[in-house]
Amino acid sequence: MIPSRFVSLWPLPALLAALLVPWLPGMPAFWVTLANYTGISAIVAIGLVVLTGIGGMTSFGQATILGLGAYTTAVLSKYYDVSPWLGLPAGLVVTAAGAALLGAITVRLSGHYLALGTIAWSVGLYYTFANLDLLGRNDGIPGIPPLSILDVKLLDGRASFSVIWIGVILAALATNNLLDSRAGRAIRALRGGSVAAASFGVDTPRARLLAFVYAALLAGSAGWLYAHMQRSVNPTPFGFYPSIQYLLMTVIGGAAHVPGALLGAILVTTVNDRLQDILPRLFGARGNYETIVFGMLLIAVLQWAPNGLWPLIARVRPRRRPIRPDAARLPLRTMPPAGSALLEVSGLRRSFGGLVAVNDVDFGLAAGEIVGLIGPNGAGKSTTFNLVTGVDTPNAGRVRFQGRDITGLPARGIAEAGIARTFQHVKLVPTMSVIENVAIGAHLRGHASAIAGLLRLDRAEDARLYAEAARQLVRVGLAEAADRPATALPLGQQRIVEIARALCLDPVLLLLDEPAAGLRHHEKAELAALLRRLRAEGVSILLVEHDMEFVMGLVDRLVVMDFGTKLAEGPAEQVRQDPRVIEAYLGSVA
Ligand code: ADP
Ligand code: MG
Numbered sequence: 381m382i383p384s385r386f387v388s389l390w391p392l393p394a395l396l397a398a399l400l401v402p403w404l405p406g407m408p409a410f411w412v413t414l415a416n417y418t419g420i421s422a423i424v425a426i427g428l429v430v431l432t433g434i435g436g437m438t439s440f441g442q443a444t445i446l447g448l449g450a451y452t453t454a455v456l457s458k459y460y461d462v463s464p465w466l467g468l469p470a471g472l473v474v475t476a477a478g479a480a481l482l483g484a485i486t487v488r489l490s491g492h493y494l495a496l497g498t499i500a501w502s503v504g505l506y507y508t509f510a511n512l513d514l515l516g517r518n519d520g521i522p523g524i525p526p527l528s529i530l531d532v533k534l535l536d537g538r539a540s541f542s543v544i545w546i547g548v549i550l551a552a553l554a555t556n557n558l559l560d561s562r563a564g565r566a567i568r569a570l571r572g573g574s575v576a577a578a579s580f581g582v583d584t585p586r587a588r589l590l591a592f593v594y595a596a597l598l599a600g601s602a603g604w605l606y607a608h609m610q611r612s613v614n615p616t617p618f619g620f621y622p623s624i625q626y627l628l629m630t631v632i633g634g635a636a637h638v639p640g641a642l643l644g645a646i647l648v649t650t651v652n653d654r655l656q657d658i659l660p661r662l663f664g665a666r667g668n669y670e671t672i673v674f675g676m677l678l679i680a681v682l683q684w685a686p687n688g689l690w691p692l693i694a695r696v697r698p699r700r701r702p703i704r705p706d707a708a709r710l711p712l713r714t715m716p717p718a719g720s721a722l723l724e725v726s727g728l729r730r731s732f733g734g735l736v737a738v739n740d741v742d743f744g745l746a747a748g749e750i751v752g753l754i755g756p757n758g759a760g761k762s763t764t765f766n767l768v769t770g771v772d773t774p775n776a777g778r779v780r781f782q783g784r785d786i787t788g789l790p791a792r793g794i795a796e797a798g799i800a801r802t803f804q805h806v807k808l809v810p811t812m813s814v815i816e817n818v819a820i821g822a823h824l825r826g827h828a829s830a831i832a833g834l835l836r837l838d839r840a841e842d843a844r845l846y847a848e849a850a851r852q853l854v855r856v857g858l859a860e861a862a863d864r865p866a867t868a869l870p871l872g873q874q875r876i877v878e879i880a881r882a883l884c885l886d887p888v889l890l891l892l893d894e895p896a897a898g899l900r901h902h903e904k905a906e907l908a909a910l911l912r913r914l915r916a917e918g919v920s921i922l923l924v925e926h927d928m929e930f931v932m933g934l935v936d937r938l939v940v941m942d943f944g945t946k947l948a949e950g951p952a953e954q955v956r957q958d959p960r961v962i963e964a965y966l967g968s969v970a
Contacts, residue, residue, distance in 0.1 A: 399541075399545055412537040418645050421629060423548055429635065430591050434635075438498070440627065441505070443599075444502040444509075446603035451607075452475075453524075464527045475599070487589050502620065502623060503620065506618060523611065525608070557836050559638075560701070561830070567587050570588065571809050572808055576808075578790065594830070628644070632648065637688070637690045637691070704846070709848070710886070722749075725768065727741075728742070728764065728776075737944050740776075748915060750936050752923050752925055752935035754941070759944065761893070768799070770788075797888075806875060808881075812866055813866065814869065815863065817866045826841050849880070852881075872898035879892065891923075892924065942964040
């Protein structure tokens, strides 16, 4: 196993040394060419790590996007005498514009439909390449000028090698930076379910589009490198089969890991090359037999190493980042005066088919209160939470917050208003550490763009977000667990991590859905003490809970629901005496 601290430093020394390899004496030109194709593929595959491995969107059209970059620079440098170096920014503009357009249509689709969408436009673009006179139809564009530095033309494979592999290094570094930034965490948060991400203010369609455009920009750069290395372009390498190969590299290498993309590119390019040599000799005829072999390879990897090969050879741990306790604190909201009306729910209704899950429910919560929402399983408590937090939309009724009508706002708007929540079914991102998960809660308190993240111009702000996440972990008593993978914690503690994430939003109102479930006795006592402290600091809390003992000593008031209807509301002791409550709630528990 490669120790993780070397993995985190892997790109620089290893790849800088690799830049010198072609000049080793006796290095066959053939291997250099193969390494060049590998590098170009690796850049595409690194983009797919972000899009598919991390963002969860499968693209069967990445080779076509490569074509956009390649044809742009080919046309400009051959027919318009534009310097090949300017072909890169031009190609990136074309790719970004194309990807934004294609992405705006496709990324809103989900699952298989999204994959089918990418096939559709990639086939369309492929035939466009093959039929436009300007692009030379099926013959393509020959005689593309090579890159040159100070009149020295980079003609041979060794010179291309340096340019290509510097490109690989830059792509890997930029991607590492992106993934470790506010925008990158938003993309990674898509894996925890877009509901959770949206509940902390992540614009999820935008995060998906960002992943799409980013992957396209890498593919476009790879296309530029390809055109000037190959010195000619034609439609074949930008078709469907090459797209599958790029996807295969990402999946085989380790879909969610940047070094995995490199590993996958090396494996697939090498195996492909060998197979094209061996298979025709075995079968005697020309044919795309390698397609069959790759298909079998893919099934084997998905079967035995569904996370790809990289996690098998390197110890993959969430990245660690030192916390800067000196980082300036983020600005805080002004809390509403204690006792003022905070949340007013009236006539709230939601039905699923014939089932009325929430039936004309009214209740309120004043600033500085802890209110318990209790009731038997299926009473409609979580649905009420979803209606208040914009995860679901009511059929009727209104929700007012700090005097403002927030009914029907999307989850992101609710988060902006200052309402944060936890989920009954924990929604943490398994591939992120505890502190990274918590930092997502501070998404709305940062502003750094993806470009700032890529270029590391966001470090001062990001240190503040991280320090805030660390502070909330201390607040909930989980500072020790900061660098552990979130889902390595016991479920009860994962709920506490969700509370820390919610606190990172600096909420006015905190909605907790069964936070004490799965906690041991002393942990429950600590949680109750924490909630009291929060109340003393001005945070108001609406709490769904099953454990009567836990609720009784803690809440100011109780709202009881049964079969979607409010049964009773009032001070805890009084509600507990209510015969209807005893029958419905305690009766059903017994
Ligand atoms: P509680 O949190 O009080 O246990 P829920 O609000 O989760 O209850 O559920 C209330 C009722 O609504 C249950 O009968 C549940 O099966 C139903 N329900 C909740 N969400 C959905 C949904 N998305 N589709 C259909 N039925 C649902
Ligand atoms: Mg529930």
